[in-house]
Amino acid sequence: MASNEDFWNESSSSKFDFGDDEEDSSYTQGDCFAANVQENIPLQIDSIISNKCLKIILDETDSTVEHVVAPAEETIRRMFHAENFMLNTYRSFENKLQLLDAAIDIGDGNIIITVILFLSKTLNNNKFFTQLSRRKVAVRHYANYLIEKNSLQELADLYMATGHISYMKDIYCLLSKDIPNQNVQKLKQFNRDHSRELHTSEDKTEIQEILALLDFQIKHKLNSKSVIEQLINLCRSEWSRGNGDDVNNFKKLFKIDDFQFEWVEMSVLCKMQNWEKLIATFTKSVWVIKKKRALKSVIRPELFVVGISRHNPPEYVTEQFLSCISDASKVLYLAEKLKIHKIVVNYHVEQKDKTSLLKYMERVEPSSPAWFAIQSSLNNTDIKWKN
Amino acid sequence: MDLNRKLSSLQEISKAQLSKILSIVTATKYVVLEPSIIRPLERVCGVKWLKSNGVEKIFKLEPTCPSFENSSVFYMIFSNLAKFRQVVDQIHSQISQDNPPKNKYHIIVVPRYLNYFQDELEELGLYSVIKLHSFQWFPLHLDTGILSLELPNIYKSLFLQLDYTFLPLLSRALWNLFFVIGKPRFIVALGEYSNKILSQVDILIEDKGDCDKLDSDIGGIVLIDRNFDYPSALLTPGTYAALLNEVYGVTCGICEYKEESVDEKKEDRLHPVIKKQPVNFMLDSNQDLVYADIKNRYFTEVTSVLSTLTKQLKTEKVQSKEMALDEIKSYVQNKLQATKSRKKCITNHLLAAETIINVLGSRYETQQEVESDIIKNTNKSTNFSYAEEGLCVEDDACVTLRLFCLLCVTQKLSESEVKSFWRKFVHQFGFSCSFAHRYLINAGFIPEPIVASSSLNLQSKIRLPKFISNEFYSNANRFKQIPPNPEKINLKFPTCASYVFGGIYIPLITQIASMILNATPIDEIKSKLGGLGLMTIRNDMGFPLQRRSLLIFMVGGVTYAEIAACNLLETLTGAKIVILSDKIINGNNLMKEILS
Numbered sequence: 001m002a003s004n005e006d007f008w009n010e011s012s013s014s015k016f017d018f019g020d021d022e023e024d025s026s027y028t029q030g031d032c033f034a035a036n037v038q039e040n041i042p043l044q045i046d047s048i049i050s051n052k053c054l055k056i057i058l059d060e061t062d063s064t065v066e067h068v069v070a071p072a073e074e075t076i077r078r079m080f081h082a083e084n085f086m087l088n089t090y091r092s093f094e095n096k097l098q099l100l101d102a103a104i105d106i107g108d109g110n111i112i113i114t115v116i117l118f119l120s121k122t123l124n125n126n127k128f129f130t131q132l133s134r135r136k137v138a139v140r141h142y143a144n145y146l147i148e149k150n151s152l153q154e155l156a157d158l159y160m161a162t163g164h165i166s167y168m169k170d171i172y173c174l175l176s177k178d179i180p181n182q183n184v185q186k187l188k189q190f191n192r193d194h195s196r197e198l199h200t201s202e203d204k205t206e207i208q209e210i211l212a213l214l215d216f217q218i219k220h221k222l223n224s225k226s227v228i229e230q231l232i233n234l235c236r237s238e239w240s241r242g243n244g245d246d247v248n249n250f251k252k253l254f255k256i257d258d259f260q261f262e263w264v265e266m267s268v269l270c271k272m273q274n275w276e277k278l279i280a281t282f283t284k285s286v287w288v289i290k291k292k293r294a295l296k297s298v299i300r301p302e303l304f305v306v307g308i309s310r311h312n313p314p315e316y317v318t319e320q321f322l323s324c325i326s327d328a329s330k331v332l333y334l335a336e337k338l339k340i341h342k343i344v345v346n347y348h349v350e351q352k353d354k355t356s357l358l359k360y361m362e363r364v365e366p367s368s369p370a371w372f373a374i375q376s377s378l379n380n381t382d383i384k385w386k387n
Numbered sequence: 388m389d390l391n392r393k394l395s396s397l398q399e400i401s402k403a404q405l406s407k408i409l410s411i412v413t414a415t416k417y418v419v420l421e422p423s424i425i426r427p428l429e430r431v432c433g434v435k436w437l438k439s440n441g442v443e444k445i446f447k448l449e450p451t452c453p454s455f456e457n458s459s460v461f462y463m464i465f466s467n468l469a470k471f472r473q474v475v476d477q478i479h480s481q482i483s484q485d486n487p488p489k490n491k492y493h494i495i496v497v498p499r500y501l502n503y504f505q506d507e508l509e510e511l512g513l514y515s516v517i518k519l520h521s522f523q524w525f526p527l528h529l530d531t532g533i534l535s536l537e538l539p540n541i542y543k544s545l546f547l548q549l550d551y552t553f554l555p556l557l558s559r560a561l562w563n564l565f566f567v568i569g570k571p572r573f574i575v576a577l578g579e580y581s582n583k584i585l586s587q588v589d590i591l592i593e594d595k596g597d598c599d600k601l602d603s604d605i606g607g608i609v610l611i612d613r614n615f616d617y618p619s620a621l622l623t624p625g626t627y628a629a630l631l632n633e634v635y636g637v638t639c640g641i642c643e644y645k646e647e648s649v650d651e652k653k654e655d656r657l658h659p660v661i662k663k664q665p666v667n668f669m670l671d672s673n674q675d676l677v678y679a680d681i682k683n684r685y686f687t688e689v690t691s692v693l694s695t696l697t698k699q700l701k702t703e704k705v706q707s708k709e710m711a712l713d714e715i716k717s718y719v720q721n722k723l724q725a726t727k728s729r730k731k732c733i734t735n736h737l738l739a740a741e742t743i744i745n746v747l748g749s750r751y752e753t754q755q756e757v758e759s760d761i762i763k764n765t766n767k768s769t770n771f772s773y774a775e776e777g778l779c780v781e782d783d784a785c786v787t788l789r790l791f792c793l794l795c796v797t798q799k800l801s802e803s804e805v806k807s808f809w810r811k812f813v814h815q816f817g818f819s820c821s822f823a824h825r826y827l828i829n830a831g832f833i834p835e836p837i838v839a840s841s842s843l844n845l846q847s848k849i850r851l852p853k854f855i856s857n858e859f860y861s862n863a864n865r866f867k868q869i870p871p872n873p874e875k876i877n878l879k880f881p882t883c884a885s886y887v888f889g890g891i892y893i894p895l896i897t898q899i900a901s902m903i904l905n906a907t908p909i910d911e912i913k914s915k916l917g918g919l920g921l922m923t924i925r926n927d928m929g930f931p932l933q934r935r936s937l938l939i940f941m942v943g944g945v946t947y948a949e950i951a952a953c954n955l956l957e958t959l960t961g962a963k964i965v966i967l968s969d970k971i972i973n974g975n976n977l978m979k980e981i982l983s
Contacts, residue, residue: 036962040691080555080587080590106587106590107551107583107587108552108554109544109551110499110501110552111502112551113501113503113552138459140548140550141552143549144550145503148469149468149923164692166835166836167825170825173819173822173824178822179659202806204816206810206821213818225817225819226814226815226817227814227815228816254814256814259776259779260778260779260811263780267658267659303552307780310658310659375923
């Protein structure tokens with residue numbers, strides 16, 4: 001608002017200045033106000049009110065007075081010892097910050113949260129978040145508290161306002177922890193609102209995958225905990241019906257790692273005891289050597305054999321895959337461990353190692369086919385034993 | 388006075404504290420316990436004591452509330468907001484809003500209630516209706532020289548959520564303990580939390596009082612944060628007690644497993660689940676002499692010891708059949724009970740040993756090789772491939788994550804390796820594990836992802852991982868934690884503490900204890916420990932130690948392997964080492980907290 005002087009000088013109405021008429025004292029005398037002039041000069045204050053009453057009125061004047069508050073460290077210590085405390089006397093900004101810093105200093109999370117909650121109620125958001133953002137410890141404690149209370153919207157506000165944008169993905173993870181299908185909309189909404197803030201491409205991909213899995217499950221009315229579990233269920237249902245297109249599509253959708261995919265394929269086929277398909281899928285012929293087949297998989301042959309052995313396959317299946325291993329010592333080791341006698345026997349016969357063969361015979365059940373095989377090899381006069 | 392007897396008697400003080408709380412109500416009272424608090428409470432006071440202190444009935448906290456009639460009720464729960472709310476809801480549903488009863492409902496929060504619990508009560512108008520009490524028991528003397536607070540979630544709160552809420556209870560526990568054993572003159576604190584605990588103990592002593600004992604039972608104390616030695620928690624241990632904890636899980640010194648009904652879903656799994664034998668016994672060297680013999684032995688020796696003991700029992704049985712009548716009488720009177728309990732012990736341990744072999748046996752050999760390579764800092768890419776393959780092959784989130792964490796701490800993984808592993812991990816075990824990524828960053832296993840330059844936020848900083856260089860190996864070499872020839876370590880009659888991990892690694896606390904007990908010059912200790920991180924040493928003419936006893940306080944959980952290593956050091960030096968922690972853990976516990 002312009003000063004009184006300006007107003008008077010710039011007014012569109014005619015100027016009226018008490019000062020103008022000062023020389024013309026008769027004017028004031030003869031004016032319509034003249035009759036009341038005597039009453040206009042104020043009386044002395046002590047003639048209208050006694051000193052005592054004046055003092056009462058003056059004492060009533062209400063100006064803010066800065067309270068003397070106990071030092072922040074003292075109050076924090078009282079809180080530490082679970083003694084009574086009053087935070088609402090800490091009204092000045094400086095005092096509040098001293099309180100917060102003292103709380104962080106003493107290292108008691110309970111006190112830090114109490115002070116933060118006090119500040120959140122007595123400071124506006126702007127000031128509150130600015131000060132918080134300068135104290136990482138405070139942000140962490142407040143965030144933990146909000147997570148405990150499941151106040152995820154406030155958590156998002158906190159992260160945004162204090163520059164912890166990389167933490168936004170955490171909220172998404174919390175939201176998606178155990179959600180019934182209806183909350184998918186909530187997740188999608190969150191993604192739309194905050195996708196700009198997800199700054200790493202891995203975060204974006206992960207969130208898109210979460211949504212994709214949920215959509216897939218809703219569409220097909222399925223329910224599994226993870227991508228791989230879903231894949232397993234798909235494989236089972238698809239392959240028992242015969243086709244496998246959906247499985248491949250699913251793999252492409254999530255860009256499932258080859259190792260994981262093939263391990264699932266192998267395990268499901270074993271569980272379904274579909275040995276022919278197992279062999280067909282995972283072996284290929286080596287074009288130079290007839291009858292020899294190689295493993296067609298990213299899985300190491302030794303690991304593959306260990307994997308199928310868990311499902312107790314027929315011996316010929318294990319033998320088939322054992323023969324894909326190039327390292328003879330590894331083959332021997334696994335064959336002995338898995339009790340595939342034929343391979344062990346053949347190995348020792350090929351090595352013309354009679355001692356090892358005899359030793360191995362002790363581990364074989366008497367009168368079993370393997371036992372007879374060993375006997376016939378031992379009795380075979382064509383073999384020239386080394387030992 | 389024998390220190391062990393003192394430590395076993397600590398619960399008398401806890402009982403006095405609990406008695407004080409319960410005596411607020413003079414009439415009969417009911418107590419409702421949260422299920423997970425029952426076991427530690429049994430060791431603190433037990434049911435009989437409660438009943439002799441005016442507790443008429445004891446209930447388990449369940450969704451439906453029993454009728455309390457006119458008695459006062461004390462609920463007892465751990466400090467957890469969700470549990471607290473559950474109890475408050477239950478109480479709220481029982482009372483009339485207009486005329487709520489006073490002094491009827493109490494909630495005892497272990498170890499302390501938080502201020503915002505009171506806010507919750509205030510909001511519901513129940514502030515004066517429900518009274519809150521904090522109760523923190525003294526450390527439980529689980530076995531000789533093992534003190535544990537048996538409090539849940541401390542590792543998660545301190546190291547994963549980076550939250551200070553539980554620090555004061557740890558400092559209070561230590562301050563309380565000092566009243567009984569005296570405050571030692573030589574104090575070492577290693578790590579952020581250990582140092583904070585020490586400063587809080589100072590405040591407590593200054594404001595509330597110090598112990599009036601002139602002399603301490605303990606020569607020195609070492610406080611150390613869990614994150615100073617992750618490998619001791621992540622490597623597969625080789626001692627019997629540690630393996631029991633690995634396979635069965637031991638809580639409050641009790642190993643229990645009940646036969647579960649056949650779960651159809653489990654049967655359907657691709658990776659067969661190995662059946663565990665049911666067991667139930669206490670890991671107490673004083674009561675179970677068989678356990679006392681085998682607890683710290685390397686596992687390969689345990690099976691031979693057990694078979695020897697079984698043979699002994701059999702010969703005893705055969706002998707007893709040939710006894711004369713008066714011999715039988717004397718046998719029945721004196722020896723039969725002892726033999727029976729020994730037989731029970733041996734049976735339990737045999738079943739447990741069998742389960743350990745079945746569960747761990749298949750991958751033990753390869754796992755040992757890989758861990759050995761990791762500690763020797765060789766074959767990094769093979770080790771990483773093994774970890775990635777393990778995602779499918781083992782199909783166990785804790786086991787694979789554990790190996791991943793071990794690699795992160797020791798050989799360090801590149802950003803692309805971390806990303807690749809993590810993606811496969813969430814694919815395998817579900818997106819519900821996604822949040823664990825944040826915990827892994829907070830714990831210091833993986834670095835914070837670098838902010839994209841296009842971000843408008845100028846405040847974001849690139850946070851470097853805590854261990855920038857190959858700090859692990861330089862520290863391990865400084866403390867001589869890695870024996871040069873692990874194959875030569877004697878596992879049967881060990882003389883080197885590395886036997887707990889098959890000869891490949893000595894836990895850090897054992898080496899620190901060894902330095903102190905062997906009176907290494909204080910300057911050397913200072914310079915070596917200073918390289919580990921934040922360190923405080925207070926020496927009030929307490930070094931070299933006047934008493935050959937040491938208290939080690941591991942903040943965040945300690946493992947049976949570390950305890951075994953310290954037990955060996957005790958035997959070699961003739962000193963006494965008491966180990967205090969918030970919980971006895973194994974590597975899988977840590978992983979479960981990360982994944983929770």
